[in-house]
Amino acid sequence: MDMFSNLALGFGVALTIKNLGLCFLGCMIGTLIGVLPGVGPIATIAMLLPITFGLDPVGALIMLAGIYYGAQYGGSTTAILVNIPGEATSVVTVLDGHQMARNGRAGAALGISAIGSFFAGSVATLVIAALATPLTRVALLFGPAEYFSLMVMGLIFAVVLARGSVVKAIAMVLCGLMLSTVGQDLETGADRMTFAWPELSDGIDFATIAMGMFGFAEILRNLENPETRDVLRNRIGSLLPNWSELKQSIAPVLRGTSIGAALGILPGNGAVLGPFASYTMEKKLAKDPSRFGKGAIEGVAGPESANNAGAQTSFIPLLTLGIPPNAVMALMVGAMTIHGIVPGPQVMEKRPDLFWGMIASMWIGNLMLLVINLPMIGIWVKLLKVPYRMLFPSILMFCCIGIYSVNNNPFDVMITAFFGLVGYAFIKMGFEVAPLLLGFVLGKLMEEYLRRSILMSRGDWSVFVDVVNRPISAGLIAIAVLMLLISFLPAITKKRDTVFVE
Amino acid sequence: MHDDNAKADDNTRGLVKSPQDMFAGLFIIAFGLACLWASSNLTGGRGANLGPGSFPRGLSFLLMAVGAVIVVQALTVVGPRLEAWAIRGPVFVLGAVLLFAMTIRGTTLNIPGLGRTDLLPPLGLLVAGPLTLIVASLAANERNWTQTLIFSACMTAFCILLFKVALRLPIPVAPWAGW
Numbered sequence: 275m276d277m278f279s280n281l282a283l284g285f286g287v288a289l290t291i292k293n294l295g296l297c298f299l300g301c302m303i304g305t306l307i308g309v310l311p312g313v314g315p316i317a318t319i320a321m322l323l324p325i326t327f328g329l330d331p332v333g334a335l336i337m338l339a340g341i342y343y344g345a346q347y348g349g350s351t352t353a354i355l356v357n358i359p360g361e362a363t364s365v366v367t368v369l370d371g372h373q374m375a376r377n378g379r380a381g382a383a384l385g386i387s388a389i390g391s392f393f394a395g396s397v398a399t400l401v402i403a404a405l406a407t408p409l410t411r412v413a414l415l416f417g418p419a420e421y422f423s424l425m426v427m428g429l430i431f432a433v434v435l436a437r438g439s440v441v442k443a444i445a446m447v448l449c450g451l452m453l454s455t456v457g458q459d460l461e462t463g464a465d466r467m468t469f470a471w472p473e474l475s476d477g478i479d480f481a482t483i484a485m486g487m488f489g490f491a492e493i494l495r496n497l498e499n500p501e502t503r504d505v506l507r508n509r510i511g512s513l514l515p516n517w518s519e520l521k522q523s524i525a526p527v528l529r530g531t532s533i534g535a536a537l538g539i540l541p542g543n544g545a546v547l548g549p550f551a552s553y554t555m556e557k558k559l560a561k562d563p564s565r566f567g568k569g570a571i572e573g574v575a576g577p578e579s580a581n582n583a584g585a586q587t588s589f590i591p592l593l594t595l596g597i598p599p600n601a602v603m604a605l606m607v608g609a610m611t612i613h614g615i616v617p618g619p620q621v622m623e624k625r626p627d628l629f630w631g632m633i634a635s636m637w638i639g640n641l642m643l644l645v646i647n648l649p650m651i652g653i654w655v656k657l658l659k660v661p662y663r664m665l666f667p668s669i670l671m672f673c674c675i676g677i678y679s680v681n682n683n684p685f686d687v688m689i690t691a692f693f694g695l696v697g698y699a700f701i702k703m704g705f706e707v708a709p710l711l712l713g714f715v716l717g718k719l720m721e722e723y724l725r726r727s728i729l730m731s732r733g734d735w736s737v738f739v740d741v742v743n744r745p746i747s748a749g750l751i752a753i754a755v756l757m758l759l760i761s762f763l764p765a766i767t768k769k770r771d772t773v774f775v776e
Numbered sequence: 777m778h779d780d781n782a783k784a785d786d787n788t789r790g791l792v793k794s795p796q797d798m799f800a801g802l803f804i805i806a807f808g809l810a811c812l813w814a815s816s817n818l819t820g821g822r823g824a825n826l827g828p829g830s831f832p833r834g835l836s837f838l839l840m841a842v843g844a845v846i847v848v849q850a851l852t853v854v855g856p857r858l859e860a861w862a863i864r865g866p867v868f869v870l871g872a873v874l875l876f877a878m879t880i881r882g883t884t885l886n887i888p889g890l891g892r893t894d895l896l897p898p899l900g901l902l903v904a905g906p907l908t909l910i911v912a913s914l915a916a917n918e919r920n921w922t923q924t925l926i927f928s929a930c931m932t933a934f935c936i937l938l939f940k941v942a943l944r945l946p947i948p949v950a951p952w953a954g955w
Contacts, residue, residue: 324939324943324945325938325939325943327943327945328943328944328945439797439846439849441842441845441846441849442797442800442846444842445800445804445839445842445843445846448835448838448839448842449804449807449839451835452807452811452832452835452836452839455815455831455832455835459818459828461828462819462827462828464818464819464828466815466818466828466829466832467811467814467815467832469814490869490870490873493865493869494862494865494866494869497862497864497865497869497915497916498862498865662916663913663916663917663918664923664927666869666912666915666916667872667908667909667912667913667927667928667931668909668931670869670872670873670908670909670912671876671905671908671909671912671931671932671935672935673873674873674876674877674908675901675935675939675945675947678876678877678880678947679939679945679946679947682946682947684876684877684878684880684881684883685877687873687874687876687877687880688873688874688877690873691870691873691874691877694866694869694870694873695866695870698861698866699803702796702858702859702861703796703799703800703803703858704796704797704800704855704856705800721831724826724831725826725830725831728824728826729824729825729826731824732823732824733823733824733825
């Protein structure tokens with residue numbers, strides 16, 4: 275069994291004292307920041323990126339992955355206790371989780387969400403380990419044309435699954451692609467759109483865009499709408515769900531895990547749909563659907579498992595194909611690049627220790643989350659009471675130091691302030707900025723593959739849809755076009771709105 | 777996501793049904809045009825050889841096309857109004873960030889004709905930190921000076937301990953004292 279020897283190698287790497295410590299630290303800090311209302315996983319990772327600079331790549335990635343699911347988990351805690359969803363994926367948890375908390379079952383809600391997440395995370399880790407090798411083989415068959423088409427499909431998926439208008443999301447992707455072309459051209463060395471500023475000839479650093487448009491713009495938006503924080507005053511109660519609650523949760527956890535894991539693999543932001551799909555399914559399957567929205571434990575167990583499973587399996591497109599499926603994974607690409615690793619199928623061949631070590635550490639991280647979170651709930655509750663007027667200057671400070679440290683260059687900090695303003699303007703114009711970040715991260719590769727494909731086809735633009743010679747590429751483009759067309763059908767548009775509004 | 781009030785005053789709307797989309801579409805078109813202009817000095821390449829200008833130019837045209845679609849939508853589908861911009865938040869938050877950038881290692885202006893002039897000396901995190909935190913705090917609605925000052929001092933100390941002492945990032949703390 276290839277998979278098990280690989281996993282053994284991974285555990286060998288992940289179980290060293292140093293990497294265990296980093297994994298623990300990552301989970302801790304990730305949860306700590308993720309719990310804070312108004313700070314989602316994207317801002318958390320962007321903010322904490324610099325603390326991994328001094329580490330070796332394996333350690334850094336293990337820690338970042340820990341921060342990622344720590345932040346994800348922290349978001350659920352906030353959703354249950356404060357009624358504020360930290361991110362799109364915990365919107366559903368708010369519905370029944372907070373109601374359970376109001377009914378005095380906050381402990382049980384937190385407990386089942388932790389247990390469900392742990393189970394889902396363990397299954398997802400196995401899924402990643404099982405799919406990684408075959409998918410990497412597929413990826414090695416891909417030529418530039420297939421890669422280009424795959425990226426087009428990934429971006430279209432992300433656009434279709436984004437909130438709000440599809441056309442506006444496409445505009446954001448295009449803006450991101452455009453921003454990625456700034457700087458020296460890879461082939462000819464020509465300065466592009468740098469306006470003769472030497473600072474821009476290396477291109478725009480992705481950290482400046484991420485922190486500006488997510489970190490700063492989010493602060494500006496939060497300052498405008500003073501949140502009403504409804505921190506729970508009831509007792510949290512026992513963290514262990516009782517027997518009947520546990521029995522009710524088993525099936526939803528299993529179903530949520532499979533839905534979440536399957537959707538997370540999709541290129542494009544499939545993981546977002548997991549919790550919604552799981553909630554809808556549980557509500558349909560329930561004997562008494564009217565309990566939903568009033569504190570039904572199935573409404574927490576299912577979506578939370580789906581959320582965590584999807585969060586983990588969304589690493590698959592990144593690790594095997596090198597294509598980030600969502601904004602968080604786009605940040606991981608940036609982080610890997612800073613540490614000198616180009617994500618993609620070659621990582622598994624060249625750095626098996628890093629690849630399998632990271633996968634093994636995901637499971638360990640999930641176990642740690644279970645262990646650290648449950649006893650520390652009291653501390654998280656206290657953290658929730660920190661007023662925003664102290665929170666946002668601290669976030670700002672961390673971001674400033676972080677961006678400065680990427681290149682030790684104050685100019686980057688100024689650029690970030692500029693992108694903060696742009697991000698704020700985008701919010702005012704009703705744009706969702708996540709697709710922009712995705713476009714930006716994929717831009718350079720897309721252009722390279724496009725140019726190579728056209729060169730190899732001797733100027734024939736039909737390579738991408740050549741059914742005879744390049745069936746994979748043509749198939750990917752066909753799926754992309756189909757998805758786009760479907761998203762414009764009136765019936766689907768209506769359904770899409772309700773999914774995100776509900 | 778249409779507001780209820782947006783639908784309510786449907787009849788009072790003139791040609792533009794969704795001011796927010798109108799603005800968004802025009803912005804995207806303008807951005808596309810600006811990029812087209814900015815990449816006009818780049819060679820486009822011919823046939824099989826795509827030059828450095830091809831991709832940006834192609835994107836510019838796509839942007840303008842998508843912008844036009846948004847404008848058409850704004851003229852046909854009722855949507856939200858343009859929200860008012862806050863002034864205080866952006867000014868103090870982004871101002872604080874700019875101050876950090878200008879003070880951490882100092883600022884040197886390079887004015888053609890006048891040569892290089894030092895605008896601000898390198899002040900390091902010890903000064904840039906509290907400055908950033910205090911200015912940023914002004915963006916909040918409520919103010920408590922004692923609290924802000926104590927908080928800024930503690931937060932700066934924490935950042936120095938975390939980033940300089942523990943993580944050993946090469947960030948200047950007090951360059952005038954050689955640290």
